[in-house]
Amino acid sequence: MNRSTLLIGGCLVFAAACSAPEIQTPAASAQVTLFEGARLITGDGSPPLENSAFIVENDRFTKVGRTGELAAPPGATRVDLAGKTVIPALIDAHSHIGYMKDLTSGPQNYTRENILDHMYRFAYFGVAASQAMGTDFGELPFQLRDELLAGKHAGAARFLSAGRGLAPIDEISPNNMRQAANVVTTEEGARATVQELAARKVKIIKTWVDDRGGTIKKLTPNLYRAIIDEAHKQNLRVAVHATGLADAKELLRAGIDVFAHMMSDVDDELVDLFKQHPKTVVLLALGAPRRTIYAPWLNPPHPLIAETVSPGQIRRLQERLAGTTPAALADGRQAWDRLARGIVRLNAAGVRIGVGTDGGGQTGDQFIGWTMHTEMENMVAAGMTPAQVLVAATRTSAEILGLDDLGMVTAGKSADFVVLNANPLDDITNTRNISSVYLRGKEVERSKLKAKWAGGGQAN
């Protein structure tokens, strides 16, 4: 048992409020830091702790309380965070990593260097972990996952992979990712594929149930029931891309664990089905439906975009959005309003909502890491409170991905947190006002990363 486990015994939330044993003098090699004075949002949905103090020993939070109540152990470094707000590092539960690279997107970019670059980009934006949803291929993602989870690339976010997703035909949209599909045509084949992925230690199986506007044949219920049943036998969860209301109902009846997108409509029956399946989570992925009608961060580009994305890539998205026809704009507004009404209903019914951006999934339109912040803004615009969105983006998303040591600022968890210059409970876009990011107790060297990207390079 390590020291942090000993310290948290019986005292999981605020160490100062209960009788945790005093910290012993840390071992000579331990790095101990006392962070004082910040408004602390712990990630559990409770009101913020004003004038907080917390101790980080090596890579863990060991005590959380108020300034003046926590004694700094001998030799501890002090960091004054007065005027700042601290949140747990964010988690993106749905992304497509490794494809995008400046103006191109495709399997030719799927290299060790590019995947690592993306994980440094997540870290830069305060994201501690991201789950690639079914578009990885080969051995590389599993090697990199293991390296990143073991902390072998200091300052990079953790990477999780669902491996190759299960599709009925070559149904992965967009086209440039289709070669990654695990094509399933029989129940036996579907089960065998799930078993292969289980052997690669994925935590989530990805599948698609979408006829893309009637253009393709979608996965049939017998096949997705076999996928879900086999995954559950292997202790895995299944995440589905399905936006149709009827499909969503049938998937809930089949025991689906995660919806990777918000469904286009919500009715009473769907709400009832969610109540019967309270563990099922919805990730909303609102970037694509909202970007067309609302992207003020692009004109002029937000500083975080300007310092991480090439001018050509920014210009391309500006031109795409400027080319939206009035009819497409009107359609986009209508679709957004319908989505938002559905989100309000699910949220009011207590349905579990996490954060998944679908970032990296469309050519050039989704800037890696940045989409986390627009997604949270979109969730608030859809009717959730900033406090609810912060829990979704931290604790809930960590739970979805099975990352037990992330998602909260509490004793015993990995010390992954973001220091903000302004309070995101007042305005969710304050999550972009980043002062510093810490992963595993170490400050991410954001100025170095910025300098590399400014020179057009990759961060490794």
Ligand SMILES: [Zn+2]
């Ligand atoms: Zn996706």
